[in-house]
Amino acid sequence: MRLDIVTIFPEFFDILDISLLGKARRSGLIDLAVHDLRDYTHDRHRTVDDTPYGGGAGMVMKPEPWGEALDEVLPQDPAGQQPLVIFPSPAGDVFTQAMARELSTEAHLVFGCGRYEGIDQRVFEHTATRARVRLVSLGDYVLNGGEVAVMAMIEAIGRLVPGVVGNPESLVQESHENGLLEYPSYTKPASWRGLDVPPILLSGNHGAIAQWRHEQQVERTRRVRPDLLES
Ligand code: 6GU
Secondary structure (H helix, E strand, C coil): CEEEEEECCHHHHHHHHCHHHHHHHHCCCCEEEEEEHHHHCCCCCCCCEECCCCCCCCCEECHHHHHHHHHHHCCCCCCCCCCEEEEEEEEEEECCHHHHHHHCCCCEEEEECCCCCCECHHHHHHHHCCCEEEEEECCCCCCCCCHHHHHHHHHHHHCCCCCCCCCCHHHHCCCCCCCCCCCCCCCCCCEECCEECCHHHHCCCHHHHHHHHHHHHHHHHHHHCHHHHHC
16 A cells, blocks of 8 residues: 655654554555655745635645645556545544545555645645545544644554554454444453452353453443444
């Protein structure tokens, strides 16, 4: 999978060198490049923002640097499969595990990280003439920019790319993969500071353990996220 990130804070993504994603990058499963939006400006101050037409608070990201950055990142071959361009935005579709699964099958994702009060609307319109475009939100709260959101999306998507997580079994048991939250996990010692591991887990009865875990998932989901049981 090819990933391109356009941002005014490229150093933000230095941590993608480490951990599971770093390993996937070194093994060639994930090919990731980070592009500094300011490299596509032409003035001495490397300006990426300006005041909004119509007035109002804050600054808006100028279209020209975005246009040039995407000229470079998007393939020129109109016959080839176009990448999916994702703009993190609190006004977008909410990111879910199902969306992460869907996105993990893409060959090429481009992330455009906005800052300030947003990006000039024409950038979305123009990008849609040469690629598929999607606005994606992490949830109902406001971040200063898209960088942290993109980091979360890349971690969720990248680990679903075949080969990135060593044991694929560990992916299917997780929270949200079957519409339920995860069951509680325990390891040794069997008794710790007066707290005992549920005896069923020591019984060796695999059928009963599977049933207990499922009940725990349903109970936890009912308590914490009843909305998940409705859908
Ligand atoms: Cl994707 N971007 C920003 N700036 N804020 C957010 C968000 C994204 N998702 C939730 N809040």
